[in-house]
Amino acid sequence: MINYKDLGLVNTKEMFAKAIKGGYAIPAFNFNNMEQLQAIIKASSETKSPVILQVSKGARNYANQTLLRYMAEGAVQYAKELGCEHPEIVLHLDHGDSFELCKSCIDMGFSSVMIDGSQLPYDENVALTKKVVDYAHQFDVSVEGELGVLAGVEDEVVAEHHTYTRPEEVVDFVTKTGCDSLAISIGTSHGAYKFKPEQCHKDPKTGRLIPPPLAFDVLDGVMKELPGFPIVLHGSSSVPQEEVDTINKYGGKLEAAVGIPEEELRKAAKSAVCKINIDSDSRLAMTAAVRKVFAEKPAEFDPRKYLGPARDNMEKLYKHKILNVLGSNDKLAN
C-alpha cells in the first residue's frame, strides 16, 4: 500500500473548493507517455496552475500502471525542478469501471479516482459509487461519480446518445454515495467527432461546422440543487481547426471533426464546473506535429526529432487551455 501523500501528490478537495470560489476550472489532462507528461508538467508549472493527471484504463493497459505511477511521482519532482516550490498535482483514474480497479489504483498511490457507473441502473450506480467512496475515504482519496451518459467513444466506454443528467437526482446521489465531485452530461462528448454534421450549422464566414450549444439549463439546475458542489465536464476538447488542417494537409484524413467551442468552456469554468477533461486536443496537437515532420523531412528517423516538436506543440496547447480557457494560472502558493 502506497499513500499518495508520500509521493508529493494531493487530492482534489481543497483544489476544487478554491476553483469554485475563484471562478476557474482545473485542467484534467490524460497522459500515457513521457512526452505528454513533460508537456503537461512544463505548461502547468510555468503558468503556476494546479493540474490533474488522468490515467484511463486504456492508458494503464498501454503504458503499464506501475510505470505510470512512478512517472507521476517523477512529475512532482520535475515540477519542483522547474521552479514550482509547491506543485499541486493530482493522479486520477479516469473512468474506473469496477471497485477492484479503483482499489488497485488507490493502493498504488493515486490521489483521486473516478467510478463511472453512469451506464448502470440508478440504484446500482449508487451502490457501486458508495462502495468505492467508503474505501477511498479511509485514505483521503477523492472520488468522482457520474450521472447521465455522454455520447461518444473513450477507450472502451461507448455510448450512442447523450442522456442528460437529471437535476432532480443529484442530491439523492451525492447524499447516498458521499462522492466528492460529480461528472454530468450536458452535451459534451468523448472523441474528436463530437457531433454529426447534420447536428451542426455552418459558419457563413469560415464554412466551419458550429455544434449545437451545451445544455446550460441542466448545469444551472444541478447547481441550484447542489450549491457549491464540484461539477466535472468530460469530453471537453475543442478540436482546434488549425491542428485538424495540419493533419489533413500532411496526409491525414479527419473529416468533420468537431469539438466544444472554447467560449462555452470559458463560461462553464466560471461556474461550479471545477474540472474540465481534455484529451483529444492533445492527441491532435501531437499527431499534427509528427505528420508535419514526416512530410517535410522524410529522411528523419530520430524519434526525438518528431516527438520533440510534438511535445512542444502539446505544451503550447496546454498553456493556451490554462491561460485562455480555464483560467487556472497563478493559483499556486509560491
Ligand SMILES: [Zn+2]
Ligand atoms: Zn470521460
